[in-house]
Amino acid sequence: MKNYFKLFLCAGLTLTLGTAMAQNYNLELRSTLSFPGQTLANICGYTQDGREYALLGASKGMIIVDITNPDMPQQIVQIPGPDNLWKEIKTYDHYAYVTSEGGQGLQIVDLSNLPNSTLNSHFYTGDGVIQGGMDKIHALHIDVKKGYLYTFGGDLFQGGAKILDLNTDPYNPSYVGKYDQLGYVHDGFAENDTLYAAHIYTGILAVVDMADKSNPKVLGTATTPGHFTHNAWLLDDHKHILTTDEEFASFVTAFDISNPEDIQELDRISTTRDGVNSIGHNTHVRNDWAITSWYTDGVTIVDAHRPDNLVEVA
Known part of the structure; x- marks a missing residue:
């Protein structure tokens, strides 16, 4: 049985194409697009009306590319944003949410008019007690089941997580709480009112009960x-999670989180080509296949169906 992935890879920040292309196995490069004078830091997939899109975190604003035909990707539009190296993108319903450390807050883009290039957008910088205070944001994740958006990093609350309610009006979210008990949160994964927070500067993964947004409860740490915990992504069984460390000779690491008070490491894996100098960046999981970007080793796919025996397959 063959498994197919449609991957649109950002080059520049986390990939060195010369290295990655020279050592491909079980992945086929179908096409490329170039964006002169810009860097790319993040990517998010989006589907609408039978078409597939790649939303790219370009330094001068989010770029939308139609990848329905992977052999002929077509740029549709670039939504201007702060000129900054780091951008992160997630979607909810027919909206894209774009973060940046360049200021101006959280950019919200209405994608409903695709494939047309005229799209409405605006910036959210906070409301209520944080009115105007949410300027810089490093990353984000959306608890789609519960309808809450979590932002990470920035200056507000020492870089802790800020939580926004998307349920009433996703285009105009409202602030409902924060998590900052353990300090700066670099990135995280949120699902079903549980936050898995990557505390990069203290090197820990925290599991946090977020059912009461005004009173988060840390259930356990590892x-x-x-x-140097960079990101985390939950496996499909909700009992295991993968993490990355943004350090030399780093790993994708699997943890058993079925008992948050006693989190256990099960296995870890680096790349098969340059284990000494490899720096892991982000791992994302689809159907228990872990897709990970590396600074010099391109992208890898790891079979995580057995989290106690991680195996690189591409």
């Missing part, structure tokens, strides 16, 4: 191997 130290990741590189002590």
Whole structure:
């Protein structure tokens, strides 16, 4: 049985194409697009009306590319944003949410008019007690089941997580709470009112009960191997999670989180080509296949169906 992935890879920040292309296996490069004078930091997939799109975190604003035909990707539009190296994108319903450390807050783009290039957008900088205070944001994740958006990093609350309610009006979210008990949160994964927070500077993964947004409860923590926890992504069984450390000779690491008070490491894996100098960036999971970007080793796909025996397959 063959498994197919449609991957649109950002080059520049986390990939060195010369290295990645020279050592491909079980992945086929179908096409490329170039964006002169810009860097790319993040990517998000989006589907609407039978078409597939790649939303790219370009330094001068989000770029939308139609990848319905992977051999002939077509740029549709670039939505201007702060000129900044780092951008992160997630979607909810027919909206895209774009973060940046360049200021101006959280950019919200209405995608409903695709494939037309005229799209409405605006910036949210906070409401209520944080009115105007949410300027810089490093990353985000959306608890789609519960309808809450979590932002990470920035200056507000020492870089802790800020939570926005999307249920009433996704285009105009409202602030409902924060999580900052353990300090700066670099990235995280949120699902079903539970936050899995990557505390990069203390090197820990925290599991947090967010049912009461005004009173988060830390259920447990674990130290990741590189002590520089960059991101985390839950596996399909909700009992295991993968993490990355943004350090030399780093790993994708699997943890058993079925008992948050006693989190256990099960296995760890680096790349098969340059284990000494490899720096892991982000891992994302689809159907228990872990897709991970590396600074010099391109992208890898790891079979995580057995989290105690991680195996690189592409």
